[in-house]
Amino acid sequence: GAVVSQHPSWVICKSGTSVKIECRSLDFQATTMFWYRQFPKQSLMLMATSNEGSKATYEQGVEKDKFLINHASLTLSTLTVTSAHPEDSSFYICSAPRTGKLFFGSGTQLSVL
């Protein structure tokens, strides 16, 4: 069964609004989680590393003020896309390591109108 739960599966929002995506580790604690972004028919690009109790680490070129990450507990990380615009439309996927392996959530398809 799934070890990482991600919600929502899809979301449609108006331009200028903010959207929050949740990622939960099921039955295990994750001090670190990762957020990826994937465009259609392309690979996964790491956006940021979410660290429980401290600031997230962003990859080069990722706007930290646009993509707010909060890892408030050992089982929950959230990604908030602030003031979303159509170019932010994408498939966002979280992941968490467990026993040396990286497990992914089911992804969130964000469409910004």
Place this chain on the structure above:
Amino acid sequence: QQQVKQSPQSLIVQKGGISIINCAYENTAFDYFPWYQQFPGKGPALLIAIRPDVSEKKEGRFTISFNKSAKQFSLHIMDSQPGDSATYFCAASLNYGGATNKLIFGTGTLLAVQP
């Protein structure tokens, strides 16, 4: 040095055939090489993984072959089935087993298995 190159971009195989996907890397510090399977609209699912201290790992119909000197690894899917039709990603990371597990993904291979 952080790139993982994957080929082919797409692959068509007849049912029962062998699907082969190849990946190459530059960074010799990578110590964990997983393969992921992704269906449309879903997150990637871990298929099989290998560490550089072994040259081959087999799990059911899936086999990873690893060539450390050539810095290449490949996925073989035996007796390919239509249900195997998906996008496959190779990946590499540092610090196997550690909390980081920061994965670098290949570009993906779209596999279509024809009945």
